[in-house]
Amino acid sequence: MANASTKRIAAANVKLLKALPKNFYMINVLAILVRIMKWKVYGRQLLPSGFVGFLHGLGFVASMFIWRWFVEIGTPTRNAKGDLRVPADLGSSGVVEMAWDVIHITWICTLGGALLGNWVWWLTALIPCFAAWKLFGVAKPFLGMFLPGMFGPKAPKEEAAPAVVGGAQPGESRKQAKLRARAEKGDRRVQSVRR
Incomplete structure (x- = not known):
């Protein structure tokens, strides 16, 4: 028998895995409809081109791979005894959280690019910036060993009288x-x- 924590994680994973494709299709279809409307009414370009088109395609492909990865790691299964087994929690932190950030930023840029303009795709720069900030937080103690003047512990402040x-x-x-x-x-x- 599965304990309550495993059942809770399994239920949350199933809920997320059901909502993910619905949201994915809804965002992309809505973005296409907005682009078609703007193309007909204002005569603007239908599809993004150049670097923005590359970012759009890259975000779409990355979201698809992450979606498949979430299905692979998050789908609850039963073992030979019939016990519930959950490979990973889709609400956990770390790499899974970063993958959710990639999906959400891609959705924001897809819909925002259709509504507001292609400049919204520059928000994708937040993903590597956030990753670099997290990586620096992990690497800072190690840098402190080699560069104590820059990253090491600071001298204790003198106590006020x-x-x-x-x-x-x-x-x-x-x-x-x-x-x-x-x-x-x-x-x-x-x-x-x-x-």
């Missing part, structure tokens, strides 16, 4: 300062100890 309250001497607590002040006034409650 504690606030001196009511004529207290440095390194003296408030209670000690009060007792010293009472003793100086000649209060009988304070017993001075001579050493």
